[in-house]
Amino acid sequence: MTVIHEPRSxxxxxxxxxxxxxxxxxxxxxxxxxxxxxxxxGAGAPASAPEYARWARTVEHLHNELMAAGMKxxxxxxxxxxxxxxxxxxxxxxVSSGDPYTGLSEGKSPKTRNPKGAxxxxxxxxxxxxxxxxxxxxxGDTVDLDDMWVLLYHExxxxxxxELSSPMGVEGERIVSxxxxxxxxxxxxxxxxxxxxxxxxEQDLGFIVTRRA
Numbered sequence: 658m659t660v661i662h663e664p665r666s667x668x669x670x671x672x673x674x675x676x677x678x679x680x681x682x683x684x685x686x687x688x689x690x691x692x693x694x695x696x697x698x699g700a701g702a703p704a705s706a707p708e709y710a711r712w713a714r715t716v717e718h719l720h721n722e723l724m725a726a727g728m729k730x731x732x733x734x735x736x737x738x739x740x741x742x743x744x745x746x747x748x749x750x751x752v753s754s755g756d757p758y759t760g761l762s763e764g765k766s767p768k769t770r771n772p773k774g775a776x777x778x779x780x781x782x783x784x785x786x787x788x789x790x791x792x793x794x795x796x797g798d799t800v801d802l803d804d805m806w807v808l809l810y811h812e813x814x815x816x817x818x819x820e821l822s823s824p825m826g827v828e829g830e831r832i833v834s835x836x837x838x839x840x841x842x843x844x845x846x847x848x849x850x851x852x853x854x855x856x857x858x859e860q861d862l863g864f865i866v867t868r869r870a
Contacts (some may be wrong), residue, residue: 660838677750684843687718698710730742
């Protein structure tokens, strides 16, 4: 089963993100800077350039914001995979582009957009159960990352949809299922901000439980 949270306000979103050593402002800035970077590339650029540049800029600004916010996370790059770790909790965070179902509660479960390297996929076992890898902290101690999260994003129709989700299963070289999904409000490229007033029913409980496909 997958638990899907749909916070209706910034306060509700931050209440879900802060236990994962993240906040809405960090994500908002990173998504906006990534989208701005992707928009600078024209038709003459290599086909992969805009999305790679978006990912790189998103990682850069998420890192800067996490450090400025004092989230007490450390940055590591095992096999060139940017990952933020919280030593005491074993929390890990990585960034990935997603498919068109990213950030949506209805439809299929989102997938990572591109095949991922072996180091990334060590966070999910072939049987569909979470497994974990270790990184070396600043102290030199080994930290077992037993609480992995992926910040997924996908741009379409003048907005960036995003979610923070915990991986559960893989198919080929893509993560395809999740234990928990925290859906962000759409990031509006016209206003350069999350749009919390998106017509959701104020009587909703704020989360949905769905069965795994």
